[in-house]
Amino acid sequence: MANHWGIVAEFDSASAIYHAAERVTAQGYTKVDAHTPFPVHGLDKALRQGPSHLGWLVICCGATGICLAQLMMWWMNAVDYPMWVSGKQPYAWPSTIPVTFELMVLLSAFGAVFGMFGINKLPRFHHPIFTHTQFHRVTDDRFFLSIDSTDPKFDRAATAKMLESIGGKHVELLEEE
Amino acid sequence: MTATMTVPPIQMVAPHVVIRVKDGDLRTSQMALLGVGAILLAVSLGLGMTSHDPARFYFSYLTGYMGVLGITLGALFFTMVQHITRAGWSVGVRRIAEHVTAAIPVMALLYLPIAIGGFDHLYGHWANAEIVAGQPNYDAIIAGKSSYLNKQFFFVRAGLYFAIWIGLSMFFRRTSLKQDETGDPALSLRMSRIAAPGLLLFALSTTFAAFDWIMSLDPHWFSTMFGICYFAGGFMSFLAFVALLARWITRQGYLREVITTEHFHDIGKLMFAFMVFWTYTNFSQYMLIWYANLPEETTWFAHRKEGGWSSVGTILVFGHFLVPFVLLMSRHIKRNAITLSLGAAFLLVIHWIDMQYLVLPNYHGGHGTEHAAHVVDPATLSAAGHPSFGHDLDLWLHNINLHDGLCYIGMLCLVAGITLMFVRKHNLVPLRDPRLAETLSFQNI
Secondary structure, three states: OOOEEEEEEEEOOHHHHHHHHHHHHHOOOOOEEEEOOOOOOOHHHHOOOOOOOHHHHHHHHHHHHHHHHHHHHHHHHHHHOOOOEOOEOOOOHHHHHHHHHHHHHHHHHHHHHHHHHHHOOOOOOOOHHHHOOOHHHHHOOOEEEEEEOOOOOOOHHHHHHHHHHOOOEEEEEEEOO | OOOOOOOOOHHHHOOOOOOOOOOOOOHHHHHHHHHHHHHHHHHHHHHHHOOOOHHHHHHHHHHHHHHHHHHHHHHHHHHHHHHHOOOOOOHHHHHHHHHHHOOHHHHHHHOHHHHHHHHHHHHHHHHOOEOOOOOOOEOHHHHHHOOOOOHHHHHHHHHHHHHHHHHHHHHHHHHHHHHHHHOOOHHHHHHHHHHHHHHHHHHHHHHHHHHHHOHHHOOOOOOOOHHHHHHHHHHHHHHHHHHHHHHHHHHOOOOOOOOOHHHHHHHHHHHHHHHHHHHHHHHHHHHHHHHHOOHHHHHHHHHOOOOOHHHHHHHHHHHHHHHHHHHHOOHHHHHOHHHHHHHHHHHHHHHHHHHHHHHHHHOOOOOOOOOOOOOOOHHHEOOOOOEOHHHHHHHHHHHOOHHHHHHHHHHHHHHHHHHHHHHHHOOOOOOOOOOHHHHHOOOOO
């Protein structure tokens, strides 16, 4: 049991996978994911996925950028090597804003990109879902619904049968790598 | 290129959408807005023009006028940007924006008090300057600018600005309404093509209007960023205005399927973005002037440290940026009807204070005005030698008057009333816009 990654089923259209997602989550499955050639509006809601936590990470990174920039410029310009340029104070706030802004943007962007990588456990060389015989068509014209074996409701036989009953084709049980 | 097919009627795309306001519905609100607006403006004009200090009144009038003009110009900009980007989400909102632009001819009429009665009070500093060498009060700087800053060219330009704005707004509004009947998708293409030169004309005319009507109040001073600062505040306020108006219309039972939480979320995002953009442009202007420290440039900010205006500078930093930045950042705030409306109303008030900051200090002790600068009582100075915030706030609240508020609110009510009048008169949504179906199913990711 533990050496199974999950079950994957193929669907023909965006609307088919949308309704399949609704029915699967309605039955109480929680570890469900969809793989589609293009974004399908509302699919995240049909999958009952909660909001992403990435925003919180980004705001923390942005705040760090602001503090770091201020600390850096205050220490360099007013403490370590005070310099008076054209009558401005060594630490004059208007002159610090552009660097503060840039560092905030830089760290926020790092937080967003690398945070997304981290949450998705990327990069990785392989994923069990690629062993599905039809999965190469996900970049073309097919839609796939996967149910993780760690789902509390997961049952090899019952889950596969359920996916077939809602119109899934090529329902395959995939091995853990 | 001719279209080979037409967009199907809305009854086929979305039979559930209500397309017209019921006869007589919303009429009371429209009349109330128009009535209140007209009365407030009439009272203010009557009292102000006959008061002992009409100059002060015209500064109030200009404050309100530029504030509301920015909103109507924001509507024109919004309409053109939706066309040039071929936006799908905004088709329903765009119809309201088109009706807001229908108020621009009325704004042209409301310009008359400035042109006729207010001109010498507002722009006398350059219009009546002595610009012939050898005169006792010869003003070399204004003499150098006199080929641009002279009364004749000033009014020619004013006419040109209104011609551009009215021409563009009539084209986009009428073409959109025409598409309701013909369903010709080529009209959409035509509008997106005209939007490109339209936006160029809009940018130039709005920039120079801000130069002419606000910046020339202090004709020795100049800033090439001034026009974009004015535009940024105006467009933000248009988005706040349309968020409130659309919310109110949906509460009356119309447009509910067309302007949903998803669309309000997008309006909120744009409003937030242009609130930040206002900060960006204003800070850029401030920092360059502060850094270079050239007397002919710093004078503008120096006058805004007098007469209580430094407290308004502080209020704008917090009210036009820091506070709304924190409050409106969250997705949940923008998707909630009450919090988004509160934020929009707050920004409309802040926009009014921003206009005061641009216009009124030129009356209160600004450069070239004969009104004495306020003398600061040494007892109120803080340790650093500046008047305290509380003292300045007090002074500001004494310096502004009823007319500053009456003119702004009066014109705001008029524009809302005119918009509502056209909302009632025409189809609620662009019935046969090729992107209508996209609007109806629009969702934020």
